[in-house]
Amino acid sequence: MASTDKPAAHSDKTEVESQPPNHSPCINLFLVDLPLRVLLFASTVVAIVLITTSKDTEIAVVSLAPSKFGPRAAKFTHSPALIYFLVAVSVACLYSILSIFASFSSISKPAPPKTLLLVLAFFDALFVGIVSSALGAAAGVAYIGYKGNSHVGWNKICNVYDKFCRHIAGYLTMALLASIILVFLTMLSTYSLYRRSR
Amino acid sequence: MASTDKPAAHSDKTEVESQPPNHSPCINLFLVDLPLRVLLFASTVVAIVLITTSKDTEIAVVSLAPSKFGPRAAKFTHSPALIYFLVAVSVACLYSILSIFASFSSISKPAPPKTLLLVLAFFDALFVGIVSSALGAAAGVAYIGYKGNSHVGWNKICNVYDKFCRHIAGYLTMALLASIILVFLTMLSTYSLYRRSR
Numbered sequence: 001m002a003s004t005d006k007p008a009a010h011s012d013k014t015e016v017e018s019q020p021p022n023h024s025p026c027i028n029l030f031l032v033d034l035p036l037r038v039l040l041f042a043s044t045v046v047a048i049v050l051i052t053t054s055k056d057t058e059i060a061v062v063s064l065a066p067s068k069f070g071p072r073a074a075k076f077t078h079s080p081a082l083i084y085f086l087v088a089v090s091v092a093c094l095y096s097i098l099s100i101f102a103s104f105s106s107i108s109k110p111a112p113p114k115t116l117l118l119v120l121a122f123f124d125a126l127f128v129g130i131v132s133s134a135l136g137a138a139a140g141v142a143y144i145g146y147k148g149n150s151h152v153g154w155n156k157i158c159n160v161y162d163k164f165c166r167h168i169a170g171y172l173t174m175a176l177l178a179s180i181i182l183v184f185l186t187m188l189s190t191y192s193l194y195r196r197s198r
Numbered sequence: 199m200a201s202t203d204k205p206a207a208h209s210d211k212t213e214v215e216s217q218p219p220n221h222s223p224c225i226n227l228f229l230v231d232l233p234l235r236v237l238l239f240a241s242t243v244v245a246i247v248l249i250t251t252s253k254d255t256e257i258a259v260v261s262l263a264p265s266k267f268g269p270r271a272a273k274f275t276h277s278p279a280l281i282y283f284l285v286a287v288s289v290a291c292l293y294s295i296l297s298i299f300a301s302f303s304s305i306s307k308p309a310p311p312k313t314l315l316l317v318l319a320f321f322d323a324l325f326v327g328i329v330s331s332a333l334g335a336a337a338g339v340a341y342i343g344y345k346g347n348s349h350v351g352w353n354k355i356c357n358v359y360d361k362f363c364r365h366i367a368g369y370l371t372m373a374l375l376a377s378i379i380l381v382f383l384t385m386l387s388t389y390s391l392y393r394r395s396r
Contacts, residue, residue, distance in 0.1 A: 078349035081338040118392040125323055125384040129377055132327040136334025140279040144339065144352070151276040154342070154352040179327055186323040190388050194316040197394035 029192045030107040033120075033185065037100045040181045044093035047174035051076050051086050054167035058160050074161040081137040082168075088134035089175060092127050092182075099123070114196060121189035128182045135175040142168045227390045228305040231318075231383065235298045238379045242291035245372035249274050249284050252365035256358050272359040279335040280366075286332035287373060290325050290380075297321070312394060319387035326380045333373040340366045 057073040076082040099120060106112035145165060148156035158165035255271040274280035297318060304310035343363060346354035356363035 072349075074350070079347065080341060080345075081334075114392060114395045117395075118388060121319075121388045122385050125326060125381055125388075128323060128326045129330040129381050132330035133334035133337075133377070136279075136331035136336075137338035138334075139331075140335035140338035141342065143278060144342065145350070147278075149277065151270075152272070152343070152353075152355050155350075157350050179331070183323050183327050186384065187320050190316060190319040190323075190391060193388060193391040193395045194312060196396050197312045197315075197391045198396065 028107070028109065028112055029188050030103050030112055033188055034100065034103045034107055036181050036185055036188070037096055037103050040178055040185070041093060041096040041100060043174045043178045043181065044089050044096060047089045047171040047178070048086065048093060050167050050171040050174065051082065051089070054164050054171075056161045056164035056167075074157065074164040079141055081141040085134040085138040085171075085175070088130050089171075089178070092131050092178060095123060095127055111196075112192070114193060117189045117192050121186055121193070124182050124186040124189060128179060128186060131175060131182060132179045135172065135179055138168070138175070139172050142172060226305070226307065226310055227386050228301050228310055231386055232298065232301040232305055234379050234383055234386070235294055235301050238376055238383070239291060239294040239298060241372045241376045241379065242287050242294060245287045245369040245376070246284065246291060248365050248369040248372065249280065249287070252362055252369075254359045254362035254365075272355065272362040277339055279339040283332040283336040283369075283373070286328050287369075287376070290329050290376060293321060293325055309394075310390070312391060315387045315390050319384055319391070322380050322384040322387060326377060326384060329373060329380060330377045333370065333377055336366070336373070337370055340370060 055073055055075050076086065102116060102120065106116055142165070144154055144156075145161075145168070146156060146158045148154055253271055253273050255269055274284065300314060300318065304314055340363070342352055342354075343359075343366070344354060344356045346352055
């Protein structure tokens with residue numbers, strides 16, 4: 001990109017001067033992009049660690065049914081929403097690793113390849129949807145665990161499985177952070193393309 | 199945009215021939231963008247209608263507690279997840295109306311304003327996150343209503359409130375459609391900027 005700009009600047013100086021936004025069209029925003037992707041990786045890894053270590057066994061009544069007395073474990077595998085959450089965050093973690101390499105490969109270039117910006121923006125937008133839906137699903141179920149729902153007789157469980165619920169709060173926070181980072185990353189790639197557009 | 203290309207094509211034909219993507223950099227993708235936004239509006243309106251008309255009163259036992267006998271209504275206001283869903287989809291519906299006007303204003307232009315493309319891509323990405331998280335939250339709670347969760351004593355309610363659950367299935371489908379449309383719209387605006395980038 002820079003190589004196609006330079007001859008134009010040499011051959012026709014007045015044309016370049018009449019288009020002030022063209023002076024720095026190829027800003028490299030990967031200096032912001034890369035740290036955000038590392039943060040995305042860190043948040044997804046912490047979320048995965050928290051969800052996989054969230055088993056909590058308590059001797060407790062977790063239902064109104066008398067047969068439910070006795071020691072019982074709360075595990076994320078008991079909830080399809082939390083399983084979906086783990087799968088979605090794991091895929092997002094893998095994507096963050098791949099995108100860190102892609103971002104790192106372009107950080108030193110004066111004009112990063114525009115196709116890379118497009119591909120990153122596409123996948124970032126897709127992962128905004130995946131991670132946000134997983135966050136919503138896990139948060140919706142966690143809220144019932146935290147508050148219960150008296151209208152349909154679903155009892156809260158966080159008064160019993162406090163350790164389990166603290167873990168849930170932790171990985172929901174991490175997933176919220178990951179979602180926000182992904183929205184910013186989408187905007188960043190789009191803005192880079194905008195700066196280079198005519 | 200087109201005017202800046204034409205002099206270049208006249209002055210240096212070989213340079214233009216070596217860059218085939220520059221022949222039609224200003225394609226107007228609003229012809230695809232506008233119908234998608236109308237579809238987004240339609241799906242969110244249907245979702246709003248379905249959620250606000252989803253009240254279902256049944257004489258039923260919805261809990262193991264003996265005091266819960268008698269006629270009871272299932273309403274979306276009983277679930278914070280479904281309230282969040284309604285708010286999120288309503289905001290997305292308002293946004294779709296605004297973006298339809300923006301898209302319509304640029305549909306006939308040979309080169310739509312690039313700032314509009316950037317703003318639409320930003321907001322589309324944001325709404326992917328909002329609508330997807332609402333979809334996840336509502337789907338997570340709906341799944342418990344459909345299947346229950348024996349591990350924590352949450353009983354399924356869809357065997358009783360079948361009309362209510364059919365409505366939920368309807369508006370979840372609409373929200374899924376809206377999420378997918380929003381991802382495509384983000385990609386479309388980004389692709390338009392990509393086609394115009396150097």
